[in-house]
Amino acid sequence: MTTEHTYRVIVRGTWDNLTDESRARLAAGADDHGLARMKFTPEGSLAYDAALRHFTYRFEVVSDAADGEEMAAAIAQDMARTALDDLGHGYRDLRSTATDQDTMKINRKGR
Template identity: 35%
Template sequence: MWMSRAVRVTVRGSFDGLSEAQMASLVAVAGEHDFMNTQYTAEGYLAYDLPGRPFFTFRFAEEAADADEVPQAAVRAQIKAEEWMAERGYPIKNVTVQAVDMAEVPLGKRGRREASRQ
């Protein structure tokens, strides 16, 4: 049976020289992009805090067949984020990517207790 590994990918960067119209457009829908939300989705969850800060974060839920494929999941997420921004004409810079293989994250006390019940 093939099992995949859950990978959480965070893509961060900065908006770079948004026009007034672009800024207004993003600010108008800012409630849908709450920076305090830590939701990871297949489509990617975009968060920002404009006009206060020029930074954005995309959170993606990706999958990898094994640990060796985690870097590829990170690249896929980065491409999705960059394409999303490019399709809307938002210039960005200083893009960084962090991927976490959830199979490698140690279980906390509650997680160990729940795992022992199964």
């Protein structure tokens, strides 16, 4: 029996070779994709600013604990690539960080 863990993964990237149509669509949706609206979700949450330089995707990935954070990060990057390709937006330099929520220690303040 394998143990699954939940990972929160942040995928960061840079917009690249955006068409005029992509720029217009992204600019029109910038208010709906600000940092304040970001959540970790299985389908991913995209955030960027109106300058259209960089973007961030946040994913919640459930994966085999034996595969670790590296596999969760790879899964999230693949999901980000697929989503961005489906939207028709150019991008480059994807990088990610993953945190295992099941092993994360929570420090509580003493009372």
